[in-house]
Amino acid sequence: MAQTQPTAKRVKLEQKPAHLVEEDETPSVFNPKYRVCPYLDTINRNMLDFDFEKLCSISLTRINVYACLVCGKYFQGRGTNTHAYTHSVGEAHHVFLNLHTLRFYCLPDNYEIIDSSLDDIKYVLNPTFLRQEIAQLDQVQPKHSRTVDGVLYLPGIVGLNNIKANDYCNVVLHALSHVGPLRDYFLREQNYAHIKRPPGDSMFTLVQRFGELMRKMWNPRNFKAHVSPHEMLQAVVLWSSKRFQITEQGDPIDFLSWFLNTLHRAMKGTKQPNSSILYKIFLGEMQIYTRKIPPVELDDTAKAELLATEEYKEQVEHTNFIYLTCDLPPPPLFIDEFRENIIPQVNLYQLLGKFNGSAEKEYKTYKDNFMKRFEITRLPQFIILYIKRFTKNTFFLEKNPTIVNFPIKNVDFGDILGMRKRDGNVKDTKYNLVANIVHDGDPKKGTYRAHILHKANGQWYEMQDLHVTEILPQMITLTESYIQIYERCADTS
Numbered sequence: 001m002a003q004t005q006p007t008a009k010r011v012k013l014e015q016k017p018a019h020l021v022e023e024d025e026t027p028s029v030f031n032p033k034y035r036v037c038p039y040l041d042t043i044n045r046n047m048l049d050f051d052f053e054k055l056c057s058i059s060l061t062r063i064n065v066y067a068c069l070v071c072g073k074y075f076q077g078r079g080t081n082t083h084a085y086t087h088s089v090g091e092a093h094h095v096f097l098n099l100h101t102l103r104f105y106c107l108p109d110n111y112e113i114i115d116s117s118l119d120d121i122k123y124v125l126n127p128t129f130l131r132q133e134i135a136q137l138d139q140v141q142p143k144h145s146r147t148v149d150g151v152l153y154l155p156g157i158v159g160l161n162n163i164k165a166n167d168y169c170n171v172v173l174h175a176l177s178h179v180g181p182l183r184d185y186f187l188r189e190q191n192y193a194h195i196k197r198p199p200g201d202s203m204f205t206l207v208q209r210f211g212e213l214m215r216k217m218w219n220p221r222n223f224k225a226h227v228s229p230h231e232m233l234q235a236v237v238l239w240s241s242k243r244f245q246i247t248e249q250g251d252p253i254d255f256l257s258w259f260l261n262t263l264h265r266a267m268k269g270t271k272q273p274n275s276s277i278l279y280k281i282f283l284g285e286m287q288i289y290t291r292k293i294p295p296v297e298l299d300d301t302a303k304a305e306l307l308a309t310e311e312y313k314e315q316v317e318h319t320n321f322i323y324l325t326c327d328l329p330p331p332p333l334f335i336d337e338f339r340e341n342i343i344p345q346v347n348l349y350q351l352l353g354k355f356n357g358s359a360e361k362e363y364k365t366y367k368d369n370f371m372k373r374f375e376i377t378r379l380p381q382f383i384i385l386y387i388k389r390f391t392k393n394t395f396f397l398e399k400n401p402t403i404v405n406f407p408i409k410n411v412d413f414g415d416i417l418g419m420r421k422r423d424g425n426v427k428d429t430k431y432n433l434v435a436n437i438v439h440d441g442d443p444k445k446g447t448y449r450a451h452i453l454h455k456a457n458g459q460w461y462e463m464q465d466l467h468v469t470e471i472l473p474q475m476i477t478l479t480e481s482y483i484q485i486y487e488r489c490a491d492t493s
Contacts (some may be wrong), residue, residue, distance in 0.1 A: 005105070012446065031376075040118075042070050042094065043095055043118075044069070044070055044072070045148045046148055046149060047071055047072035048067070049224075050067070052228065053231055054231075055074060056074055056083055057073050057083075060238065062101075063097075064078075065098075065099050065100070066096040066097060066098055066099065067097045068096055069104075071091070078107060079110070081355040082491060084107060089107075089108050094107055094109075095113065097122075097125070104118055106235060115350050120221060127215040127219040137156070137183075137456065141457060142456045143220075145222065147222060147225050148223045148224070149224075153225035153226045154454065155220045155222055155224070156177065156218045156454065157454055158225055158226050159463065159468050160173060160174065160228070160466070161230070161248045161466060162291065163230065164246055165249045165250075166245075167447055167449075167465055168249060168252045169233060169246075170229065170450075171437045171449065171450040171463070171483075172256045173213065173232070174435070175434075175435035175452065177214060177217050178435055178454070180282060180455070181281050182278070186210060186211040186215075187211075187214055192211065192267060195267055196268075203239060203265070205239075206262060209235045209335045210232060212232070213232045226466050230350075235257075239243055239262060240258060240262075252354065252437055253482070253483060256323075257322065257323065261322070264276045264279060269447075280381075281330070281382050282322050282384065283320050283380055284321050284380040284383070285321075286319060287316055287357075287375045287377055288317045288373075288377070289314055289357075289372065290371070291315070291370065291371050293362070293369040294306045294312065323483075324384070325388055326351035326354065326387050328346065328351070328387065328404075329346055329402065332344060344402045344403070345405055346403075347404075347405050348407075351387070352416050355375070356416050357374070359373060360373045379488070381487065382485055384483075384486075385484040387404060387484070388400075389482060397444060398443065399439075399442070399443040401480060403478065403480065405477060406484070408433050408473045409433070410431075410435070410489065413430075414430075430489045431487060431489060433476075433485070433486050434453050434455075435452055435485040436450065436452075436453065436476055436483075436485075438450070438479040438480055438481055438482060439448050439482045446466075448482070451476050460476065
């Protein structure tokens with residue numbers, strides 16, 4: 001609805017000569033730099049959206065961009081004949097915000113506006129968190145916030161806009177936003193602002209965009225109950241060399257692996273476990289034992305000779321991991337007597353047996369076969385499990401529908417530790433589920449959704465793009481889990 005424009009009366013102000021105006025002079029109506037703006041009531045907060053790229057809607061430049069607080073569009077400049085100036089004259093929109101300096105101006109008169117009633121707009125553009133506020137996110141019973149149109153939402157439990165086909169990115173961002181130490185680190189820009197990158201290297205933009213997204217998702221004073229990850233995903237498309245797109249469906253595990261490793265490098269992380277916040281919480285250690293298998297066509301004597309050579313002796317490799325790949329048993333080929341497929345089920349501990357140091361699995365290359373076994377030597381604070389559901393052959397991509405039975409709390413990962421670690425009476429091997437990513441539908445045309453635990457109230461939520469609903473924890477175990485994130489229990493007694 002159009003709002004009536006107040007008639008601006010020309011008031012002759014007492015002005016000092018320019019050389020007598022003090023820099024730190026208190027803003028007042030008598031200071032030529034500041035005036036009481038008669039157009040503040042024309043601001044339309046429902047139209048404001050700061051989730052998109054900060055570039056001029058006409059010239060597409062990122063330099064000196066202003067947001068019109070009446071219609072929400074972005075324009076360049078403030079001086080005569082600039083796009084913002086022309087827009088203010090042509091549309092009678094007068095209040096603008098500099099998206100870089102967070103200062104407000106009235107155009108075309110070109111004076112700065114100082115008014116505390118605009119602080120909420122400034123906070124939405126750049127939310128900030130105190131240490132005390134961050135410390136209480138998982139401890140104090142959360143309070144619902146209200147948007148400008150009256151919708152209630154819970155900070156941290158907000159939908160992410162699906163621009164076209166980026167739900168595979170959204171579920172990963174939802175899951176990472178509830179990894180406590182990672183979220184707490186990125187909610188305060190001061191934690192990573194000191195990191196210096198080489199001149200001309202803009203990879204650090206990915207770190208900044210992820211921090212901005214975390215702060216917007218946990219913003220208790222947002223104007224709307226959802227967030228668009230547009231700027232974040234633009235940085236992903238750029239730095240992945242278009243490997244990950246917002247217009248084509250992708251694989252969440254590929255995105256998660258690339259994203260964590262790229263963030264680690266952007267923050268000047270090294271191979272050392274504590275060189276970045278990501279390695280500090282996600283990096284585990286394992287030993288891989290590999291032995292080469294002699295060709296099948298050889299007789300026993302020839303096999304024995306080969307096994308005695310150095311090439312066929314067992315090799316031990318010490319390596320790190322960000323996530324563990326769990327292999328599902330192949331689904332049954334035949335239907336039952338009722339001519340219906342039985343959906344197979346498997347226990348999570350059965351899948352984890354792959355990493356106990358004794359179970360062997362055969363791996364084939366184009367010319368050699370190997371037997372490998374995996375032994376976990378150190379468990380990280382957060383364990384990411386990737387349940388491998390898709391297999392690709394020459395003709396098509398096939399999905400394994402096996403349901404994995406897993407407990408929500410007190411999952412004991414101690415059994416997959418190496419024998420030496422196990423005998424050492426290791427504590428803190430019990431973990432709780434904090435995020436669960438599910439794939440629904442066909443292998444190529446399916447969709448993804450995430451189950452997230454809000455630790456402050458102990459409630460589980462199902463997040464699918466903009467849709468947010470509460471869910472019972474018993475329902476989570478019935479889904480086709482694809483990626484899971486477990487957190488070490490704070491108290492295992």
